[in-house]
Structures are given as C-alpha cells and as structure tokens.
Amino acid sequence: MQDEKLIxxxxxxxxxxxxxxxxxxxxxxxxxxxxxxxxxxxxxxRVDRGEPETRKGIRYExxxxxxxxxxxxxxxxxxxxxxLSTGSMKPVEYKRGRPKRDNWDRIQLCAQGLCLEEMRxxxxxxxxxxxxxxxxxxxxxxxSELREETVAAIRGVRDLLVSGQTPKAVYEKKCDACSLYxxxxxxxxxxxxxxxYVDDLFKEVDEQ
Ligand code: SF4
Numbered sequence: 379m380q381d382e383k384l385i386x387x388x389x390x391x392x393x394x395x396x397x398x399x400x401x402x403x404x405x406x407x408x409x410x411x412x413x414x415x416x417x418x419x420x421x422x423x424r425v426d427r428g429e430p431e432t433r434k435g436i437r438y439e440x441x442x443x444x445x446x447x448x449x450x451x452x453x454x455x456x457x458x459x460x461x462l463s464t465g466s467m468k469p470v471e472y473k474r475g476r477p478k479r480d481n482w483d484r485i486q487l488c489a490q491g492l493c494l495e496e497m498r499x500x501x502x503x504x505x506x507x508x509x510x511x512x513x514x515x516x517x518x519x520x521x522s523e524l525r526e527e528t529v530a531a532i533r534g535v536r537d538l539l540v541s542g543q544t545p546k547a548v549y550e551k552k553c554d555a556c557s558l559y560x561x562x563x564x565x566x567x568x569x570x571x572x573x574x575y576v577d578d579l580f581k582e583v584d585e586q
C-alpha cells in the first residue's frame with residue numbers, strides 16, 4: 379500500500395468521535411484551534427521531546443513512527459514501554475482531557491498496538507491512556523471486541539476518505555467539546571432547511 383493511502387492514526391479517533399469531524403479535518407483540511415487542541419498540541423510536543431531511557435527494567439521510547447501496511451494505517455506513538463526481560467511492548471498515549479465512557483481513545487490506542495504487532499512481529503496485548511486533566515493512567519486490554527471495533531473504524535475512515543463526502547451535522551452533547559464547533563455550526567445546520575438546500579445543490583454539482 380502506498381504511503382499516500384495510509385490513514386493517520388489520529389483520524390481513527392476523529393472518526394470514532396464524529397465522522398463529520400473526521401471528514402472536515404481529513405477531507406476538507408479544516409482545522410480550528412481552540413484552547414483544547416492547543417493544550418493537546420503542547421502536551422504532544424513535550425512528549426516528543428523526551429529522550430529514550432531505561433528505568434527498572436523498562437525501556438521508554440518516545441515519538442515512535444509506526445505503520446501497519448496490511449491495515450493501511452500510520453502514525454507517531456507518544457510512548458512505547460518495552461519490558462526488557464520479556465520484550466513485551468505497550469503503547470502509551472497521552473490525552474489532554476479525562477477518561478471517556480466511549481471507546482474513542484481506546485480505538486486509537488488499539489490501532490497503535492496493531493501497528494506494533496505488525497512491525498515487530500509479536501503480540502501486543504494492552505496499552506495505556508494517560509489523562510493530563512485527571513493525572514490518571516488507564517490500562518486498556520486489546521480484547522477481540524476492541525480489535526474488531528478498531529478494524530471496523532479503519533474501514534469506516536477509508537470509505538469516508540475515498541468517498542470525499544462530508545456527513546451532515548447532527549447536534550449532540552459532545553459537539554460542545556468539539557474543536558470544529560464554530561466551523562461546523564451543528565445547531566444551525568441541523569435544523570436550517572436552507573443550509574440543507576445549499577448542501578444538496580453542491581452535491582448535485584459534484585455528481586455532474
Ligand atoms: S460540532 Fe458536532 S457534528 Fe460538528 S463536527 Fe463537531 S462533533 Fe461533529
């Protein structure tokens with residue numbers, strides 16, 4: 379699979395959060411920085427600056443570039459912990475906010491594990507999410523259900539990117555925390571018939 383067709387790991391989290399957000403960012407290259415994304419970027423820049431180190435039998439590697447050609451995904455891992463006695467690996471992803479009930483972050487983490495498995499040819503059974511806001515580390519087991527959900531998300535992102543379409547806005551509670559809220563305007567677009575009419579006009583032009 380060619381590099382340009384590889385899906386960035388971050389797109390999986392965007393897609394799991396909201397397919398429209400994923401399309402706006404990855405199909406339409408829209409990016410609105412709010413204080414949430416700005417804090418997240420600062421956090422990841424700090425993480426990337428860290429040098430590899432070994433403590434108490436664990437090797438810590440930061441900013442690790444990975445890909446899984448068979449799945450068509452690629453990205454940069456915040457941290458990989460390698461247990462030197464067994465060689466077992468664990469991806470660790472730093473998040474700005476707090477743990478979520480939905481699997482948005484766990485899907486991205488699981489995809490990281492799938493990349494490590496393919497690249498290093500050994501099973502990766504779990505990973506960890508570290509939440510800045512709550513200073514809390516969540517261990518995440520890569521169960522068969524989570525793996526299936528992750529592969530389905532990869533398929534969903536690919537279909538979305540290939541289609542070039544952007545799903546319509548539907549306002550939900552999570553929109554309030556979305557970095558693209560102003561650009562997306564889900565409350566207006568969700569109920570504004572004229573906006574839908576304009577959308578349909580563009581769709582018809584695209585289809586010609
Ligand atoms: S504001 Fe809501 S509908 Fe719009 S992109 Fe964000 S999460 Fe999706």
